[in-house]
Amino acid sequence: MNPAATNDDVVIIGAGPAGLTAGLELVRAGRSDVTILEATQDIGGLSKTVNFKGNRIDIGGHRFFSKSDWVMDWWREMLPVALPQGASSETGYRLAYQGAQRLLGACAVTARESDPDVMLVRNRLSRIYWGGKFFDYPLKPGLDMAAKLGPLKCVSLGASYMRSSLAPITPERTLEDFFVNRFGRQLYETFFKEYTEKVWGVPCHEISAAWGAQRVKSLSIGTALWHALRKAVSGSGAAEQTSLIENFLYPKYGPGQMWETAAKRFEAAGGRIVRGAEVQAIERQDNRVTGVRARMADGQELAFAAGHVISTMPVRELMSALRPAPAPTALSIGQGLQYRDFITVGLLYRKLRKTAATIDARTNLVADNWIYIQDAGVKVGRLQVFNNWSPYMVADPGTVWVGLEFFARDDDSLWAMSDEALKALALREMRQLNLADEADALDATVIRMPKAYPGYFGRAYEQFEILREWLDGIHNLYLVGRNGMHRYNNQDHSMLSARLAAQAILSGGADHAPIWAVNIDDEYHEEKT
Numbered sequence: 119m120n121p122a123a124t125n126d127d128v129v130i131i132g133a134g135p136a137g138l139t140a141g142l143e144l145v146r147a148g149r150s151d152v153t154i155l156e157a158t159q160d161i162g163g164l165s166k167t168v169n170f171k172g173n174r175i176d177i178g179g180h181r182f183f184s185k186s187d188w189v190m191d192w193w194r195e196m197l198p199v200a201l202p203q204g205a206s207s208e209t210g211y212r213l214a215y216q217g218a219q220r221l222l223g224a225c226a227v228t229a230r231e232s233d234p235d236v237m238l239v240r241n242r243l244s245r246i247y248w249g250g251k252f253f254d255y256p257l258k259p260g261l262d263m264a265a266k267l268g269p270l271k272c273v274s275l276g277a278s279y280m281r282s283s284l285a286p287i288t289p290e291r292t293l294e295d296f297f298v299n300r301f302g303r304q305l306y307e308t309f310f311k312e313y314t315e316k317v318w319g320v321p322c323h324e325i326s327a328a329w330g331a332q333r334v335k336s337l338s339i340g341t342a343l344w345h346a347l348r349k350a351v352s353g354s355g356a357a358e359q360t361s362l363i364e365n366f367l368y369p370k371y372g373p374g375q376m377w378e379t380a381a382k383r384f385e386a387a388g389g390r391i392v393r394g395a396e397v398q399a400i401e402r403q404d405n406r407v408t409g410v411r412a413r414m415a416d417g418q419e420l421a422f423a424a425g426h427v428i429s430t431m432p433v434r435e436l437m438s439a440l441r442p443a444p445a446p447t448a449l450s451i452g453q454g455l456q457y458r459d460f461i462t463v464g465l466l467y468r469k470l471r472k473t474a475a476t477i478d479a480r481t482n483l484v485a486d487n488w489i490y491i492q493d494a495g496v497k498v499g500r501l502q503v504f505n506n507w508s509p510y511m512v513a514d515p516g517t518v519w520v521g522l523e524f525f526a527r528d529d530d531s532l533w534a535m536s537d538e539a540l541k542a543l544a545l546r547e548m549r550q551l552n553l554a555d556e557a558d559a560l561d562a563t564v565i566r567m568p569k570a571y572p573g574y575f576g577r578a579y580e581q582f583e584i585l586r587e588w589l590d591g592i593h594n595l596y597l598v599g600r601n602g603m604h605r606y607n608n609q610d611h612s613m614l615s616a617r618l619a620a621q622a623i624l625s626g627g628a629d630h631a632p633i634w635a636v637n638i639d640d641e642y643h644e645e646k647t
């Protein structure tokens with residue numbers, strides 16, 4: 119044990135958004151005994167930015183938008199917002215996202231895009247790519263969609279929708295039932311099945327309908343068609359379209375810039391980050407944790423006494439690290455939790471192939487931030503266009519920098535592929551999708567991110583409450599963040615849970631319930647399947 123440690127020491131596991139938020143809250147409140155142990159050499163966890171020869175990769179694409187004022191202010195204080203070109207700082211600038219709006223008051227928008235440490239306001243566009251065509255996401259049934267599908271497909275989709283409306287599947291048990299009842303079987307198979315099954319690695323008929331109700335934006339086809347008809351008759355489409363443009367904040371050099379800035383501030387305020395320290399054991403005595411042991415890359419073991427531990431490490435690994443081992447039921451639930459792993463293949467192109475969505479004649483760039491790939495014949499699930507997240511993500515703005523996202527499991531054949539084989543697969547699929555030619559490819563890289571998605575399926579997940587109750591019995595251990603809580607938390611929810619853990623420590627409280635209440639019934643999530 120570290121002899122200098124006192125019983126007040128706080129050990130935080132993980133330097134992702136949650137760990138750094140908790141750390142900063144504690145040092146800002148005057149605590150000088152806060153150590154973050156980070157397994158990798160990187161800062162930011164899933165929200166880091168990978169820099170490949172000046173071309174930056176954001177893992178999954180991180181929009182910065184929150185319904186929480188505290189989170190928005192925290193981000194803006196870290197990286198001020200640069201006023202978008204043409205916007206007036208006098209009237210204030212309004213940010214719109216997923217039905218929520220917030221005013222970035224004039225005083226909040228003081229920085230300029232040319233400043234290095236700023237957030238930009240970026241427009242959001244994501245579409246579904248199917249059959250070589252781009253469809254609005256969420257789907258907007260109407261004339262545009264009908265024209266892209268052609269009359270035959272429209273008739274059969276309509277008939278399938280009518281069949282489902284007249285005879286819905288009851289009871290609605292699975293995610294497949296959920297989709298079919300709302301969209302009809304054909305629309306489901308065309309626009310939802312492939313991507314959803316790629317993400318989760320499980321057929322939709324094995325996922326519960328409750329998952330759909332929680333995650334899928336409700337859409338009434340009947341109402342959408344009525345709006346489309348009204349628009350066509352009244353000609354009000356263009357005005358309505360403009361008001362629907364959504365945007366979000368985004369650090370100039372990707373999400374990692376936010377968390378690297380936070381890490382610098384944490385260290386400047388007296389906090390300590392040990393990089394390359396993988397926590398392997400958490401010692402406990404009765405209902406308290408007493409210390410943490412971490413292994414460095416060279417095999418050296420470091421030991422830290424701990425008065426409090428805040429954990430953002432995956433719950434499955436946490437359960438295996440506890441010494442003595444947890445009660446057998448809790449341990450077996452913890453060890454049964456499942457995850458989805460994530461591969462991004464970054465491809466740098468001279469130009470894309472020309473499509474109907476091309477907005478730049480030289481590079482054939484499209485305007486999307488990301489594109490859902492719905493075709494069955496390819497393994498890629500989603501395509502990120504990093505140029506559109508921030509032009510500063512690309513070393514040469516005259517090139518196109520994309521990320522092909524593959525959803526995998528660390529024991530499957532996709533994950534086992536070599537980097538070279540993955541690059542070849544990505545290049546081949548871009549051609550197969552008619553999006554780019556190998557001859558125009560300039561460079562490639564592969565990033566693997568284990569445990570990107572905590573799985574909401576399987577027997578162990580169904581028993582998660584038992585596990586949670588057991589863990590809550592350890593008074594000075596706080597589970598926060600995404601994998602830390604095995605919850606589909608975005609950055610803001612990860613930060614809010616971390617803030618509550620810091621507050622509990624500062625006030626001497628041990629109530630974990632408010633932390634678990636973050637993100638319950640909050641309909642804003644990172645993406646909809």
Ligand SMILES: Cc1cc2nc3c(=O)[nH]c(=O)nc-3n(C[C@H](O)[C@H](O)[C@H](O)COP(=O)(O)OP(=O)(O)OC[C@H]3O[C@@H](n4cnc5c(N)ncnc54)[C@H](O)[C@@H]3O)c2cc1C
Pocket residue numbers: 131132133134135136137155156157158160161162163164165177178179180181182183395396397398430431432435570571598599600601602607608609610612644
């Ligand atoms: C594809 C995708 C898209 C997303 N899009 C958005 C979005 O648009 N907007 C948004 O707000 N959020 C988004 N998110 C969510 C966001 O990435 C997470 O909410 C956030 O990164 C979680 O922060 P965290 O600190 O809890 O965990 P993490 O980011 O996972 O960080 C945990 C850290 O702990 C470290 N660690 C793990 N085990 C150990 C150990 N044993 N010892 C020491 N260190 C350890 C890890 O190395 C890591 O650095 C997205 C996530 C994904 C996967």
